[in-house]
Amino acid sequence: MVKKNSKSDASERILHTARKLFIKNGYTGTSIRDIAKASGTNIAYVNYYFESKYNLFEIIFDEAFDILINRVFATLNSDMPFFEMVESWISTYYEILPEYPQIPIFILNEVNQNPDALIKRVLKRNPQAIFTRLSQRVEEEVKKGTIKDIPVIDLGLNVLSLCVFPFMFRGLAVKVAKKSVTEYNNVLAEHKKYVIELILNGLKP
Numbered sequence: 001m002v003k004k005n006s007k008s009d010a011s012e013r014i015l016h017t018a019r020k021l022f023i024k025n026g027y028t029g030t031s032i033r034d035i036a037k038a039s040g041t042n043i044a045y046v047n048y049y050f051e052s053k054y055n056l057f058e059i060i061f062d063e064a065f066d067i068l069i070n071r072v073f074a075t076l077n078s079d080m081p082f083f084e085m086v087e088s089w090i091s092t093y094y095e096i097l098p099e100y101p102q103i104p105i106f107i108l109n110e111v112n113q114n115p116d117a118l119i120k121r122v123l124k125r126n127p128q129a130i131f132t133r134l135s136q137r138v139e140e141e142v143k144k145g146t147i148k149d150i151p152v153i154d155l156g157l158n159v160l161s162l163c164v165f166p167f168m169f170r171g172l173a174v175k176v177a178k179k180s181v182t183e184y185n186n187v188l189a190e191h192k193k194y195v196i197e198l199i200l201n202g203l204k205p
Contacts, residue, residue: 011049013039019060022102026171027057027109057106062121064100069125071096076133082141086159086203087196093163094192098185104168131156147203158202162195 017039021030032053036043050056071092075085097103110118134152141147166173166188174184 008049010039010041010045014041014046014049015056015059018056022057022060023100026105027053027102057102061102061106064096064103065121066125068092068096068100068103069127069130073130073133076130076137082137082146083200083203085137086199090159090163090196090199091192093159093167094188097164097167098188101167101170104164105171108168145205148205150203155199155203158199162199166191 014035018030018035021034021038025034030053032043032046035053035056036046039046046053046056050059072089075088075092078085078088080088107118110121131152134156138147138150138152138155142149170181170184173179174181177184179187
């Protein structure tokens with residue numbers, strides 16, 4: 001992690017530059033040399049402030065992950081009508097992941113390579129609070145008869161898989177379909193409407 005009292009223009013430039021390069025080229029497609037050159041510093045500076053590319057990426061990932069988690073929890077914890085809340089929940093992924101496409105890739109890599117660290121990272125953000133709140137909202141709607149009695153875990157998995165996988169698939173999709181990232185993101189903006197309709201229709205009695 002960043003060393004104490006190391007805040008400086010150089011470290012901020014490195015962080016800002018790394019964020020843009022990771023988003024553009026991915027983790028494996030970005031080297032410390034690339035970051036140093038683009039930030040107007042050198043490899044020694046990057047290593048001094050952040051020690052490694054992995055530590056630098058962790059900082060950027062945590063920033064993005066917190067933004068995503070906080071938005072999801074704020075949505076689920078709101079007083080919006082249930083169907084409006086679900087639509088907003090789905091939209092959150094399609095709004096944030098184009099800006100931080102490395103979130104799903106990093107999670108997938110950590111699941112395979114460093115699962116214990118990923119579990120600690122997730123647990124400290126209290127995911128149980130999100131699950132509990134969603135369970136409450138679902139139970140309320142089931143009692144009112146507005147939705148089917150669906151297991152909350154199934155609803156959560158459906159939303160996550162339909163919303164996150166397209167961004168995990170993006171790197172391959174743009175090459176196979178010969179589309180730019182912008183074109184692919186435009187496709188996903190339309191795909192979001194289909195996902196919302198699919199989830200909402202699946203909830204209705």
